[in-house]
Amino acid sequence: MTEPLFLTDPYLSETGGTVTEITEDGSVVLDRSVFYARGGGQPGDSGVITWNQSELRIVDTVRRDAKIMLQPEPDMPLPSVGQTVIQRLDWERRHRFMRVHTGLHLLSVVIPLPVTGGAITAAKGRLDFDMPEPPQDRLVLEARLKELISRDLPVMEDWITDDELAARPDLVKTMSVKPPVGAGRVRLIRIGGGDDQIDLQPCGGTHVRRTGEIGAVTIGKIEKKGARNRRVNMLLA
Numbered sequence: 001m002t003e004p005l006f007l008t009d010p011y012l013s014e015t016g017g018t019v020t021e022i023t024e025d026g027s028v029v030l031d032r033s034v035f036y037a038r039g040g041g042q043p044g045d046s047g048v049i050t051w052n053q054s055e056l057r058i059v060d061t062v063r064r065d066a067k068i069m070l071q072p073e074p075d076m077p078l079p080s081v082g083q084t085v086i087q088r089l090d091w092e093r094r095h096r097f098m099r100v101h102t103g104l105h106l107l108s109v110v111i112p113l114p115v116t117g118g119a120i121t122a123a124k125g126r127l128d129f130d131m132p133e134p135p136q137d138r139l140v141l142e143a144r145l146k147e148l149i150s151r152d153l154p155v156m157e158d159w160i161t162d163d164e165l166a167a168r169p170d171l172v173k174t175m176s177v178k179p180p181v182g183a184g185r186v187r188l189i190r191i192g193g194g195d196d197q198i199d200l201q202p203c204g205g206t207h208v209r210r211t212g213e214i215g216a217v218t219i220g221k222i223e224k225k226g227a228r229n230r231r232v233n234m235l236l237a
């Protein structure tokens with residue numbers, strides 16, 4: 001099992017670790033990981049691990065059960081099991097994922113409809129909504145989104161048990177992405193506090209600390225996808 005350090009400290013970009021396994025497909029498993037494993041529409045992290053005089057480029061990160069598997073560039077020398085390494089993210093790329101990801105939470109506030117899908121890149125993100133009717137004017141939605149960003153609301157986390165979540169189905173906005181249950185407890189992401197709380201939903205992704213850190217965004221194309229679905233694109237400026 002790999003300790004997912006990104007869950008408790010998404011700003012940690014470099015730390016040590018020990019190789020616990022090299023998988024059959026040549027992935028490196030560490031005892032703990034700053035590398036986010038692909039999931040919930042957010043890509044896996046890239047970066048490097050280094051040991052002795054060696055450096056290995058990590059191009060993607062995936063999860064298999066409780067293991068986080070770092071996928072290296074092919075045909076490169078791998079560390080041995082038991083080796084201690086330094087792991088370092090491509091921080092600029094990850095930070096863009098965090099900005100986009102948190103921005104998508106706000107998009108789900110501006111458009112309060114069930115979410116049927118989503119994806120994130122370093123340049124933009126999109127959410128698919130169960131939205132049979134055309135939305136409001138794009139620029140009106142964009143102005144609301146920018147207002148939430150400029151309020152610089154805190155992004156906080158809470159943990160609840162799987163059972164508590166099962167008793168609160170209203171918390172789950174995403175119809176396609178299941179909340180990260182199974183570990184006995186689930187993390188909730190809360191945006192804004194007290195009377196100013198605007199969003200609360202289970203999420204295993206990485207987020208910025210305050211909405212102001214998302215920075216400048218625009219809403220791009222709104223595409224019709226099938227009878228009920230519409231896809232809303234949000235771009236980092």
Ligand SMILES: [Zn+2]
Nearest residue numbers: 101189203205
């Ligand atoms: Zn999230």
